[in-house]
Structures are given as C-alpha cells and as structure tokens.
Amino acid sequence: MGEFELIRRFFSRQSADPSVVLGVGDDCAVLQPPDGQQLVVSIDTLVEGTHFLPATKPDLIARRLLGAAVSDLAAMGAQPAWLTLALTLPTADSDWLSAFSEALFDACQQWGLSLVGGDTTRGHLALSAQVHGFVPAGQALLRRGARPGDLVLVSGTLGDSRAGLETLLKQQSVDNDVAELQQRFYAPSPRLELGQTLRGFATSCIDISDGLLADLGHILQASQCGAEINCDRLPLSASLQNCFDAETCRNWALSGGEDFELCFTLPEQLLGQLPEGLDITPIGRITAETGIKLLEQGNPISLTCTGYDHFSVSKDSL
Ligand code: ADP
Ligand code: MG
Numbered sequence: 001m002g003e004f005e006l007i008r009r010f011f012s013r014q015s016a017d018p019s020v021v022l023g024v025g026d027d028c029a030v031l032q033p034p035d036g037q038q039l040v041v042s043i044d045t046l047v048e049g050t051h052f053l054p055a056t057k058p059d060l061i062a063r064r065l066l067g068a069a070v071s072d073l074a075a076m077g078a079q080p081a082w083l084t085l086a087l088t089l090p091t092a093d094s095d096w097l098s099a100f101s102e103a104l105f106d107a108c109q110q111w112g113l114s115l116v117g118g119d120t121t122r123g124h125l126a127l128s129a130q131v132h133g134f135v136p137a138g139q140a141l142l143r144r145g146a147r148p149g150d151l152v153l154v155s156g157t158l159g160d161s162r163a164g165l166e167t168l169l170k171q172q173s174v175d176n177d178v179a180e181l182q183q184r185f186y187a188p189s190p191r192l193e194l195g196q197t198l199r200g201f202a203t204s205c206i207d208i209s210d211g212l213l214a215d216l217g218h219i220l221q222a223s224q225c226g227a228e229i230n231c232d233r234l235p236l237s238a239s240l241q242n243c244f245d246a247e248t249c250r251n252w253a254l255s256g257g258e259d260f261e262l263c264f265t266l267p268e269q270l271l272g273q274l275p276e277g278l279d280i281t282p283i284g285r286i287t288a289e290t291g292i293k294l295l296e297q298g299n300p301i302s303l304t305c306t307g308y309d310h311f312s313v314s315k316d317s318l
Pocket of ligand 2 (some may be wrong): 026
C-alpha cells in the first residue's frame with residue numbers, strides 16, 4: 001500500500017461541517033471560521049516508548065492522542081472544530097491503520113472534530129494531532145487572570161491516570177478498580193462542557209497534563225501570585241484509594257500527570273452562580289504571596305514524593 005492509497009483508505013472521510021470548505025486531498029484544507037469567533041490552536045505529539053508503551057493497541061493510541069489534544073481546547077473554553085494529523089509509521093499495516101482510524105473518527109465524532117488534513121511519513125512510530133477550536137472573540141480562558149482571594153478548583157478526581165500507568169508497568173492483575181484506573185490513563189475525558197461553562201466566570205484555567213502542582217504553577221507564574229492548597233480536599237476516586245495507600249494517593253493527586261482534568265480559579269462570590277451539578281471541588285485559594293503552600297488539617301506540610309519520577313516513565317520533559 002502506497003502513501004496515497006493509505007491516506008485515501010484510512011483518512012479521507014468528508015466532513016459535513018460547513019466550516020470545512022475543502023478537506024483532505026488538496027495541498028491545503030480550506031476552512032471558514034464562523035463570524036465573531038476566534039480560532040484557538042494547539043498541537044500534541046505522542047512518541048512510542050516515550051508517551052506510551054510499545055505494543056499499545058492502536059485504538060487506545062488514537063483515543064489518548066485526541067484526548068490530550070482536545071483537553072487543551074477544553075482548558076481555553078473552546079469548542080473543537082478541525083483536526084490535522086501527522087503520522088510517522090514504521091510500516092503500512094492495514095490492521096493497525098484500520099483500528100487506529102476507526103477509533104480516531106469515533107473520537108472526532110464524539111468531540112466535534114473534522115479531520116481536514118495531515119502528513120504521513122515512515123519512521124519510528126510517532127503521532128501529532130493539531131486541534132483547532134472556536135471561542136467567542138475575547139472570551140478564551142487564559143492562565144494569567146488569577147487574583148488573590150480567588151478559589152482554586154479542580155474537576156473530577158486526580159491521580160488516577162498515574163495510578164493506571166503504575167498498574168500497567170507492574171503488570172498488576174486487572175480487577176474493576178485497576179480497569180478503571182487504566183481507563184483513565186488510556187482514555188482521557190477532556191472537560192469540554194465545563195471549559196465552555198466557565199467562560200465569563202473563571203479568572204484562569206489550565207488542563208492538568210503534567211500534574212496539579214506543575215500546572216497550577218503555570219497559572220501562578222502567569223498571574224504573578226501564589227496559592228494555598230488543602231491536601232485533605234483533593235478529590236480522589238474510590239478506585240485509587242482501594243488500590244494505593246493514602247500517601248501515594250495524595251502524591252499522585254498532586255504530581256501525577258495526565259489526568260486531563262481542569263484546574264481553574266474563580267472569585268468566591270461567583271461559585272453560587274455556576275450551574276448545579278458540575279463535578280468540581282474547591283481545593284484552596286490564591287494568595288498574594290508567591291509559591292504553593294500545602295496544608296493538611298490546616299498545618300503546612302512539605303512534600304517528599306521522590307519515590308518515583310513520572311517524567312522518566314510516561315513523559316518527556318521538554
Ligand atoms: P503534500 O505533499 O502536498 O504536502 P501530501 O501528499 O502530504 O500533500 O498529502 C495529500 C493530502 O492528504 C493532503 O490534503 C494532506 O493534508 C492529506 N493527508 C496526508 N496525510 C494525512 C493523514 N495522516 N491524515 C489526514 N490527512 C492526511
Ligand atoms: Mg502539495
């Protein structure tokens with residue numbers, strides 16, 4: 001199978017989205033953003049052996065690639081629109097490509113993305129997804145607006161993805177809890193709806209890809225302030241707590257990567273104005289003093305989670 005047949009067979013589905021004037025097949029796609037919307041753009045790359053274990057199933061790779069990319073759109077409060085895909089493949093394996101592209105198009109449909117172009121080359125397995133989304137002009141959620149006194153909140157539960165990776169590395173036997181944790185690792189659920197709901201409310205927002213402390217640190221640096229975090233308030237799943245001891249759970253909630261939840265700041269008086277039923281938890285407050293202060297039962301703690309290094313197993317540190 002040649003390059004062009006590969007593209008035609010696996011990646012050339014026409015989009016019904018009116019913003020796609022011309023999709024896959026020409027030198028460029030021709031795209032028309034709706035009036036009054038700004039385009040937000042982000043690219044994510046996965047490299048076999050660095051971001052996922054060799055022999056990971058292609059459908060899981062597709063889902064994880066898009067989940068991570070779409071999570072950046074969620075963090076901006078954007079609505080997904082277009083995808084371009086750069087694939088570097090060691091071989092043109094029809095079974096692999098078929099499973100990969102089915103899962104890719106399923107995820108595209110779920111999150112409202114149209115695949116409009118890409119590039120296909122031969123080499124060590126690596127995949128880049130560039131996602132494009134729309135946000136009403138001037139309303140994108142940024143990292144730089146947090147102010148002293150704002151609440152710090154997170155969505156969902158933290159630490160699960162890091163725990164899922166651990167169970168994979170240790171080849172732990174798979175019960176319901178372990179399956180749940182591995183699902184969090186392989187199949188991130190970007191918080192798109194929450195991100196869009198937070199437009200006009202949140203003063204800053206980021207998605208948690210490198211771990212809460214690292215990503216909250218980006219908000220604090222951009223906003224030139226600090227934060228106090230109550231570790232007792234960190235939202236932990238039952239599956240995580242069933243499988244690991246309390247200190248490990250806390251450390252992974254603070255610094256395990258790839259949960260793809262949102263961390264955001266909000267003036268306290270706006271909390272009651274958010275719609276009911278959002279899966280969000282206040283975990284602390286923004287301070288004028290810089291740095292992150294961790295509290296447990298009101299007492300400052302210093303973190304000694306040096307027992308692992310998530311960069312060395314699941315991520316590159318670039
Ligand atoms: P060019 O050589 O002009 O850059 P290519 O031969 O690389 O174009 O690609 C031909 C067409 O197929 C282009 O429209 C490109 O966007 C699309 N394409 C290539 N690889 C992929 C892919 N993996 N997924 C989606 N579209 C792709
Ligand atoms: Mg060309």
